[in-house]
Amino acid sequence: MIAPPAHPLPPLDLPTRLLMGPGPSNADPAVIAALNRQPIGHLDPAYLALMDEVQILLRYVWQTENPMTFPISGTGSAAMEATLANVVEPGDRVLVGVMGYFGDRLVEMASRYQGDVRTIHQPWGDVFSLEQLRAALEEHRPQILALVHAETSTGARQPLEGVGELCREFDCLLIIDTVTSLGGVPIFLDEWQVDLAYSCGQKGLSCLPGISPFTMSPRAVAKLEQRQTKVANWYLDASLLAKYWGSARVYHHTAPVNLTYAFREALRLIVAEGLEATWQRHQRNAEALWAGLADLGIACHVAPEHRLPTLTTVRVPDGVDAKAVTQRLLNEHNLEIGNGLGELAGKVWRVGLMGANSHPENVERFLTAFAQVLGKA
CATH class of the missing domain: 3.90.1150.10 (Aspartate Aminotransferase, domain 1)
Structure with missing residues (x-):
């Protein structure tokens, strides 16, 4: 022994x-107070009602009406991987705009799902113009374009006005990284015609690592439903997660109950401030x-x-x-x-x-x- x-x-x-x-940033004291409660069951009616509240609040903060909007039980990198896991099938052409460290991470993840990954690059600290993105879409004709809205390694904000419209012109989905922008920078997912987005809890939301926003537009959900292969990552399969977060309430995994308390409180504070x-x-x-x-x-x-x-x-x-x-x-x-x-x-x-x-x-x-x-x- x-x-x-x-x-x-x-x-x-x-x-x-x-x-x-x-x-991470410091969590709001009210968030810590919410975390410091006894857990209840992840299928308890009170917890299921809390899940509904979280989805309503998250849609407001992200400015989207996407039904498929909920937090991933994991850090922001898990939510990042969820966007790719659900819409990238082997051979899908994925164009990634790399202007810093987290663009490179998108490339690495997309390649692990056997995407045909193409890249365009800007110096670290610069951003892509709409003209550069149009030229890249014309050249590569991808099924998916992935961009970092707020590049955590450089502090640069990628303009997104017109990018979603451009992606629809070229019939591709748009993924954006809002890890360092959600809660602190104007974001209009629906207005910008963004198809998938992800973030984290521990930055602009004043929450904690381990619970991370994720959303898919109806266009992205349609691609998920039309897949010829199963989502390679069972834990992050949105079609399974949606059965838990949706009306069916089918058990998928044991949710991080106390982190959900904290997440709900963090979102509520943003709504209260405006x-x-x-x-x-x-x-x-x-x-x-x-x-x-x-x-x-x-x-x-x-x-x-x-x-x-x-x-x-x-x-x-x-x-x-x-x-x-x-x-x-x-x-x-x-x-x-x-x-x-x-x-x-x-x-x-x-x-x-x-x-x-x-x-x-x-x-x-x-x-x-x-x-x-x-x-x-």
């Missing part, structure tokens, strides 16, 4: 941090951050017209050790920001102002701490 640890472990005791990186007010708050605080960085002589990586209000990439000045700065912010100020990923590793910091963390006092706290640490760098 394996022996227990030599010394008994004490009760859990972790530091409280201000999380101003690319995610979606447009939430977007305006994020934009206002981001502009204050950008102005403060400019006062310090620090440049942002993305052009203002394409800059995300939820996540700012800050260029590392010459001669400064980026990782040393993030470590000092954590150790000396209890404040977390992110380092660069991929091509931007060592070149930028990633500063998040998302959800409950997007407030003027956090902007001021970061700028004060950042100036102090840079003065020592």
Whole structure:
């Protein structure tokens, strides 16, 4: 028999941090309070009623009437994979716009479902124009176009006006990544004619990792229903999940009950504030951050017209050790920001102002701490 640890472990005791990186962000206290309840059964009538509320709230926050809208029991990467798993069949041509790390992840996932994956590229921090997308659709004639609305690795926001219309012209589905935009950036899924979208809980929604929004338009559902092969991922098969989230209430898996409590509360808070007010708050605080960085002589990586209000990439000045700065912010100020990923590793910091963390006092706290640490760098 394996022996227990030599010394008994004490009760859990972790530091409280201000999380101003690319995610997770701090959850709203009301969300934590909702999480801190005893679970009930995942087929309990009270829980089933809660599921209905979650779907109604999520449709509002995403601005869609898609019946197939619910959270995936998993992180944002699971929701990302769900979009591809359900509509990519072997041989389907999938065009991915790569302008950062998460475009590359879409490529990797689509290839694992045996899609015929094609790519177009922009430098990390740039976005695609409608003309570039039209040219790529004309060249590749894909069944699916996948774009990242909010590229978490670069802080760039991809314009989507007109893209859905373009996809209908070329008879292809449009997938978008809203992981770092949902709840903090204007999104109009139906108006933009988006067919599939996914997000996460722990950023603009002020919730927690492990429960992640997912939606399919009627066009996407039609492709799912017309598949010649089964969805390769049983856990993420939307045709099975819909039987649980829909009126049939057929058991599929044990849902993360307490995370659903938290998710419902997070969405309710956005509704209470008002979606447009939430977007305006994020934009206002981001502009204050950008102005403060400019006062310090620090440049942002993305052009203002394409800059995300939820996540700012800050260029590392010459001669400064980026990782040393993030470590000092954590150790000396209890404040977390992110380092660069991929091509931007060592070149930028990633500063998040998302959800409950997007407030003027956090902007001021970061700028004060950042100036102090840079003065020592």
